[in-house]
Amino acid sequence: MIRQWQLRAAFAARLSEMYGREVPAYTTLVDVSREVNEDVLRARGADAERLGSIGRVTSERHGAIRVGTPGELRQVARVFGALGMRPVGHYDLRDTAGSALPVVSTAFRPVAEDELARNPFRVFTSLLTVDDPRFFDVDLRSRLTQFLAGRELFPPELLTLADRAEAERELPDAAAERFLHLAVRVFELSAEPVDRAWYETLARVSAVAADIGGVRSTHINHLTPRVLDIDELYRRMTARGIEMIDTIQGPPHRPGADVLLRQTSFRALAEPRAMRAPDGRVTRGSLRVRFGEVEARGIALTRAGRARYDRVLALVDERAAHRPPAERADVTRALWAEHLPGTERELAAQGLGFFTYHAVRDRPADGGRPPTGIGALLNGGWVRAEPIVYEDFLPRSAAGIFQSNLSDRGSRNTGQEGGSYDDAWLAGAVDRDVLDPFALYERQRARSLAGVADALGLAAA
Numbered sequence: 001m002i003r004q005w006q007l008r009a010a011f012a013a014r015l016s017e018m019y020g021r022e023v024p025a026y027t028t029l030v031d032v033s034r035e036v037n038e039d040v041l042r043a044r045g046a047d048a049e050r051l052g053s054i055g056r057v058t059s060e061r062h063g064a065i066r067v068g069t070p071g072e073l074r075q076v077a078r079v080f081g082a083l084g085m086r087p088v089g090h091y092d093l094r095d096t097a098g099s100a101l102p103v104v105s106t107a108f109r110p111v112a113e114d115e116l117a118r119n120p121f122r123v124f125t126s127l128l129t130v131d132d133p134r135f136f137d138v139d140l141r142s143r144l145t146q147f148l149a150g151r152e153l154f155p156p157e158l159l160t161l162a163d164r165a166e167a168e169r170e171l172p173d174a175a176a177e178r179f180l181h182l183a184v185r186v187f188e189l190s191a192e193p194v195d196r197a198w199y200e201t202l203a204r205v206s207a208v209a210a211d212i213g214g215v216r217s218t219h220i221n222h223l224t225p226r227v228l229d230i231d232e233l234y235r236r237m238t239a240r241g242i243e244m245i246d247t248i249q250g251p252p253h254r255p256g257a258d259v260l261l262r263q264t265s266f267r268a269l270a271e272p273r274a275m276r277a278p279d280g281r282v283t284r285g286s287l288r289v290r291f292g293e294v295e296a297r298g299i300a301l302t303r304a305g306r307a308r309y310d311r312v313l314a315l316v317d318e319r320a321a322h323r324p325p326a327e328r329a330d331v332t333r334a335l336w337a338e339h340l341p342g343t344e345r346e347l348a349a350q351g352l353g354f355f356t357y358h359a360v361r362d363r364p365a366d367g368g369r370p371p372t373g374i375g376a377l378l379n380g381g382w383v384r385a386e387p388i389v390y391e392d393f394l395p396r397s398a399a400g401i402f403q404s405n406l407s408d409r410g411s412r413n414t415g416q417e418g419g420s421y422d423d424a425w426l427a428g429a430v431d432r433d434v435l436d437p438f439a440l441y442e443r444q445r446a447r448s449l450a451g452v453a454d455a456l457g458l459a460a461a
């Protein structure tokens with residue numbers, strides 16, 4: 001029997017192998033990430049593993065896919081449900097920092113701590129907002145709807161196996177093998193010729209619309225390894241002649257306490273694709289749809305901490321964005337330093353970061369009773385705090401990753417309302433609860449506090 005987490009780990013590994021075969025620069029990224037991680041581990045020792053064991057970090061990946069309809073999203077949810085991954089978070093990228101991307105997204109990932117520790121594979125999954133009139137007028141919407149209704153992304157056999165794996169939380173060896181084979185195949189780049197006229201019609205609205213609705217299949221568009229020092233990785237990739245986008249998205253590096261998520265990528269490469277002309281002739285063309293990304297993860301922020309992050313972003317836009325790059329980095333760093341404490345201790349004390357709390361077993365006995373209140377327990381050495389790693393995504397960085405790989409911004413119909421793609425709509429579309437990331441971190445924190453209370457014989461810590 002292959003258990004669910006083993007299926008997830010195997011799927012992530014096979015997807016990675018497939019992607020490496022098809023996009024060689026991804027392999028370079030994985031190799032360089034591994035080298036950097038080994039160097040960081042050597043230099044920093046156990047401290048390097050504060051936000052995840054080296055085993056977890058080395059195999060850690062996220063991918064991204066894009067689908068066209070709620071029906072397709074429900075099917076994706078079944079495939080990931082088989083792997084113990086659930087929809088977490090709702091990202092509306094249609095208006096994020098003026099990005100004008102015709103998608104709303106969620107991320108499928110494991111949620112339980114032990115499952116995350118075994119393999120945290122996650123997939124950022126975007127759904128085309130076909131009913132948003134700012135992108136698609138009545139005529140295009142009806143053609144798009146009809147086109148999408150006529151394609152099948154997931155073979156029925158895959159979905160049947162997925163439902164079984166989700167219900168039984170394991171599969172017999174042969175069924176597991178078949179499931180993995182079919183599941184990886186869905187995300188390969190299809191060799192089927194692309195209808196050039198249709199693709200270009202959608203590309204005039206948005207390259208993302210064409211990528212999703214212009215073809216009869218889906219594909220994984222990037223796969224992202226995790227690295228412990230993304231600034232060093234950026235330098236080494238550039239030194240190898242791989243052209244990276246010009247920034248690392250997210251907060252700057254803070255030596256005492258990195259927070260949230262920092263990401264960077266290399267631009268999509270032109271890949272040969274067969275194109276069908278209106279007269280039926282097939283010619284060779286090329287499309288840029290697959291790229292490479294790498295990320296460093298930091299401490300999860302509470303709602304209060306996240307509000308600070310949002311505030312800093314707004315200030316960076318206001319005060320730094322228009323400056324030359326060298327100055328911009330300095331102003332940005334100063335804004336972060338001013339608005340968010342740079343140590344774990346202060347992030348915890350001010351309720352800005354998420355931590356779990358653990359009774360210190362080998363505290364020298366001094367005959368005293370533990371004090372009440374988590375601050376006093378920490379100060380007195382009764383309890384230690386461990387940071388919770390951020391397991392999710394950032395809308396601004398996500399929009400940046402999309403944008404950095406598009407050659408133009410597309411077009412929008414003005415004077416229209418966007419239509420509601422709110423939380424309830426998304427939950428209805430995916431036909432599952434879409435979990436709130438803050439609630440998941442909070443639950444982890446609360447559970448650890450209950451454990452502390454238990455261990456120290458307190459009513460509640």
Ligand code: OOG
Binds near residue numbers: 065124221263293401
């Ligand atoms: C997804 C972009 C978002 C991330 O890491 O923020 C993303 C896409 O390009 O489909 O993967």
Ligand code: NI
Binds near residue numbers: 062063064224401
């Ligand atoms: Ni990504």
